[in-house]
Amino acid sequence: MKFAVKKGWSNGRARSGVLQLGSCPFPIQTPALLLTTRKGLPPFTSPDLLTSSLPSPDSHLLQFSPLHFLEGISPKTISNIGGLHQMLSLHQHIFAAVPRDSIIALPEHDSTNKYGASFQTPGGRLLIKPAEYVELVSSMKPDFWVTLADEVPAWVSNKRNRTSVDRTLRWLDDCLSLNKESTTIFGSIVGGSSIEERHRCAQEVAQRNVSGYWIGGFGLGESMDERAALLTAVTDNLPEDMPRHVSGLGLPEEVLQGVAAGIDLFDSTYVYHLTLGGFALTFPLERNKGENADYQLSDSGGDGMKINLKATVYRKDTSPIVESCICFTCQNHTKAYLNHLFNVHEMLAQTLLEIHNTHHYLGFFCSIRKAIEEGKFEQFRRNFVESRRDRLFAAASSA
Amino acid sequence: MALKFEVLGRFNRARAAQLTLPHYLCQTPLFMPVGTQGTIKGLTKNQLEEIGCQIILGNTYHLALRPTSELIDELGGLHKFMNWPRALLTDSGGFQMVSLLHLADITEKGVTFQSPVDGKPMLLTPEESIQIQNRIGADIIMALDDVVRTTITGPRIEEAMYRTLRWIDRCIAGIYVSEVWLNVICLGIYAIGGLAGGEDKDSFWRVVAQCTAALPEDKPRYVMGVGYPLDIVVCSALGADMYDCVYPTRTARFGTALVPEGVLKLKHQAMANDIRPIDPMCECMVCKNYTRAYIHCLVTKDAMGSQLLSYHNLYYMMKLSRDLHSSIVEGRFPEFVCKFLQTMFPKGDVPEWVCNAMEVAGIDISSCCREMRFDVDKSSTL
Numbered sequence: 020m021k022f023a024v025k026k027g028w029s030n031g032r033a034r035s036g037v038l039q040l041g042s043c044p045f046p047i048q049t050p051a052l053l054l055t056t057r058k059g060l061p062p063f064t065s066p067d068l069l070t071s072s073l074p075s076p077d078s079h080l081l082q083f084s085p086l087h088f089l090e091g092i093s094p095k096t097i098s099n100i101g102g103l104h105q106m107l108s109l110h111q112h113i114f115a116a117v118p119r120d121s122i123i124a125l126p127e128h129d130s131t132n133k134y135g136a137s138f139q140t141p142g143g144r145l146l147i148k149p150a151e152y153v154e155l156v157s158s159m160k161p162d163f164w165v166t167l168a169d170e171v172p173a174w175v176s177n178k179r180n181r182t183s184v185d186r187t188l189r190w191l192d193d194c195l196s197l198n199k200e201s202t203t204i205f206g207s208i209v210g211g212s213s214i215e216e217r218h219r220c221a222q223e224v225a226q227r228n229v230s231g232y233w234i235g236g237f238g239l240g241e242s243m244d245e246r247a248a249l250l251t252a253v254t255d256n257l258p259e260d261m262p263r264h265v266s267g268l269g270l271p272e273e274v275l276q277g278v279a280a281g282i283d284l285f286d287s288t289y290v291y292h293l294t295l296g297g298f299a300l301t302f303p304l305e306r307n308k309g310e311n312a313d314y315q316l317s318d319s320g321g322d323g324m325k326i327n328l329k330a331t332v333y334r335k336d337t338s339p340i341v342e343s344c345i346c347f348t349c350q351n352h353t354k355a356y357l358n359h360l361f362n363v364h365e366m367l368a369q370t371l372l373e374i375h376n377t378h379h380y381l382g383f384f385c386s387i388r389k390a391i392e393e394g395k396f397e398q399f400r401r402n403f404v405e406s407r408r409d410r411l412f413a414a415a416s417s418a
Numbered sequence: 419m420a421l422k423f424e425v426l427g428r429f430n431r432a433r434a435a436q437l438t439l440p441h442y443l444c445q446t447p448l449f450m451p452v453g454t455q456g457t458i459k460g461l462t463k464n465q466l467e468e469i470g471c472q473i474i475l476g477n478t479y480h481l482a483l484r485p486t487s488e489l490i491d492e493l494g495g496l497h498k499f500m501n502w503p504r505a506l507l508t509d510s511g512g513f514q515m516v517s518l519l520h521l522a523d524i525t526e527k528g529v530t531f532q533s534p535v536d537g538k539p540m541l542l543t544p545e546e547s548i549q550i551q552n553r554i555g556a557d558i559i560m561a562l563d564d565v566v567r568t569t570i571t572g573p574r575i576e577e578a579m580y581r582t583l584r585w586i587d588r589c590i591a592g593i594y595v596s597e598v599w600l601n602v603i604c605l606g607i608y609a610i611g612g613l614a615g616g617e618d619k620d621s622f623w624r625v626v627a628q629c630t631a632a633l634p635e636d637k638p639r640y641v642m643g644v645g646y647p648l649d650i651v652v653c654s655a656l657g658a659d660m661y662d663c664v665y666p667t668r669t670a671r672f673g674t675a676l677v678p679e680g681v682l683k684l685k686h687q688a689m690a691n692d693i694r695p696i697d698p699m700c701e702c703m704v705c706k707n708y709t710r711a712y713i714h715c716l717v718t719k720d721a722m723g724s725q726l727l728s729y730h731n732l733y734y735m736m737k738l739s740r741d742l743h744s745s746i747v748e749g750r751f752p753e754f755v756c757k758f759l760q761t762m763f764p765k766g767d768v769p770e771w772v773c774n775a776m777e778v779a780g781i782d783i784s785s786c787c788r789e790m791r792f793d794v795d796k797s798s799t800l
Contacts, residue, residue, distance in 0.1 A: 057720050058712075065725050067703050068462065091715030096691045100709055108707030141719070334485065337493055351463065351501050355493055359456060359485045366460035366721060 020203045022262045030396035032281035040113045040162045045076035052384045053082035053286035059107045063369040072347035077381045079112045082286040084120035085155040090142045094158035102160030116164035121288045126170040149193035165233040166194040168207035173241035180211040184220045205231040214252045221256035231262040238267020250280035275400045290376045297329040297361045299340045300379040323410030333358040346378035427747035430780035431657035434746035439557040442504040444472040446659040447742040449735045460725040470736035473505040475662045479514035487553035495555030506556040510547045544585040561589040623775040630657035655779035670727035673717035676734040678761045689714035702733035759786040
């Protein structure tokens with residue numbers, strides 16, 4: 020793996036970088052979004068649509084949890100097939116293994132113990148030990164993987180939080196020593212909502228021989244306000260030229276907060292949840308359009324950021340979700356058709372919407388990168404957050 | 419554009435033809451996937467085109483309910499609404515009413531039923547069915563038929579037959595769009611539209627044979643609700659041209675794949691370690707890229723499993739359609755039928771009804787059947 024921060028492109032802690040990983044022939048520009056998957060494929064977008072209808076190479080970063088595969092297919096069979104890239108026939112995509120997945124592999128801090136990390140999955144509660152985790156990962160051969168962590172939510176006791184840091188460090192060392200092949204490993208950093216523990220964990224992990232850092236324990240109940248200091252407590256203690264990956268920061272404002280703290284890679288379930296609910300992203304991607312945007316009225320179920328395609332106001336709307344959007348869905352289908360599909364509970368609704376939302380969100384990341392490179396990231400962030408607040412205010416006051 | 423049905427090749431009763439419709443030039447025999455509510459489960463229009471779908475069926479009953487035929491009309495018709503560039507066929511709505519609604523009753527006027535929306539009594543007449551279908555705007559629309567269960571006997575059948583004839587006349591009178599073609603259903607003792615409802619296979623093929631013998635040669639024969647590959651091959655041998663069924667997509671959602679040998683149940687534990695593709699000979703995106711083991715871990719748990727299996731199953735059906743057409747045109751239909759049966763029944767245990775049907779169709783399948791020899795040599799392991 021090769022990662023480099025583009026010198027001279029930084030705005031405060033926000034940085035622009037380039038990531039090059041084995042499978043993908045194209046370099047990935049950061050900050051970048053990793054797409055959520057179920058067993059390696061997006062929840063609703065089939066692989067032929069993934070490669071044909073989403074931008075390249077932006078859509079080549081895929082996050083998965085090895086735990087998804089525990090029921091249904093054995094590590095041995097995955098090995099026989101030749102690993103994840105072969106099994107999914109996505110040879111030019113980058114797979115990142117992260118144990119925690121905010122939909123079907125939720126960390127259960129109450130059940131985690133000194134032997135392993137506990138997760139709540141559709142198949143029940145699972146306890147994963149470092150050795151089992153490393154075995155799973157080595158059969159899958161992802162492009163990079165994150166070490167097993169003990170993630171705790173914001174409200175646990177200091178003692179529990181300290182234990183989680185100790186455990187995570189111990190498991191990091193276990194994973195490193197169990198790792199036989201030379202694979203790309205990201206060290207996990209936790210610490211809950213304690214600045215000191217975040218600090219301590221980051222400093223410890225920075226001393227290990229890893230290729231990057233995964234920052235966990237976010238998106239588990241802490242508020243956005245307290246998160247900023249926690250993020251910088253970590254990133255300030257990490258070497259500059261190594262990639263930082265965070266899970267659980269999903270909303271656009273949260274992503275901006277992460278970028279401002281120096282994060283390079285994000286995985287989130289934002290697009291998945293939007294799609295399930297029938298929400299389509301519509302916020303303008305070009306900054307100068309933001310100021311003049313018409314504020315959506317509340318009867319459309321929208322707030323300037325997204326619209327609810329199930330709303331009756333779209334029954335006869337023959338326009339695409341976003342006029343200027345070049346995604347497959349906007350180029351081929353209307354809001355009226357999508358409204359119908361959602362109302363009759365047809366699977367195609369989610370497929371089409373996931374394509375649009377993913378496309379749109381990848382576009383957002385593109386705008387972020389552009390803003391950083393133009394030296395205007397802070398302004399971009401401020402404009403975005405303020406215009407969102409204004410739209411919400413306008414929508415609420417016209418209700 | 420003139421609507422045409424041109425036979426390009428024959429073998430006894432079987433025909434391969436070109437069906438020219440306003441939106442697409444089709445080749446028969448052909449299978450039509452069912453897109454009940456204006457979509458085929460989880461597949462995009464591009465994928466359907468890739469698979470080779472020519473005509474898609476839309477259910478008038480469902481579409482009239484949601485989003486309503488008036489809305490579809492206002493937005494320019496179903497083709498535009500779905501953005502489907504090829505052909506569409508809608509049924510009359512009668513079948514769903516009789517099968518889905520508890521208190522549907524058929525009188526001379528039409529089908530009376532309770533509206534599923536508000537329980538009020540409603541009436542679907544032949545004229546109204548045509549009007550609804552006109553608003554939807556398919557290339558082919560269906561006359562409302564007096565649907566009876568195939569297991570019924572007695573005077574009700576004759577009543578149904580004559581009533582359907584009278585209704586067809588009313589339907590024809592009700593058409594005002596010149597580009598639409600009224601499809602004539604078989605007017606024998608059972609409507610070809612009354613099958614696929616639980617009758618035994620022996621009756622089934624006999625009815626199809628009787629109808630195809632009685633119907634005019636120069637128009638296509640559409641056997642509704644027929645979907646098992648074996649049934650399609652038999653009916654094509656007997657002279658039918660078009661088929662529709664929910665089977666391929668429905669069975670995909672239960673984890674079953676269609677293969678030349680029959681079916682493959684991906685849910686079975688045996689699939690968990692099988693790293694072969696579903697069908698090594700299949701050229702579809704799913705078989706070229708995925709193993710049975712991976713599909714096994716998806717089916718019934720993740721929507722993606724249904725999507726991938728639906729894709730494969732429809733590809734299989736469209737390939738079957740293409741093979742039927744080309745083998746008839748190229749004068750090798752009997753060979754195709756034999757190979758099909760040999761692959762599906764490697765032990766030679768071709769069902770008796772198929773043998774009987776093929777005899778009537780004039781196709782020699784003795785090379786596939788070992789029934790005769792079973793009595794002679796009971797000790798051999800087949």
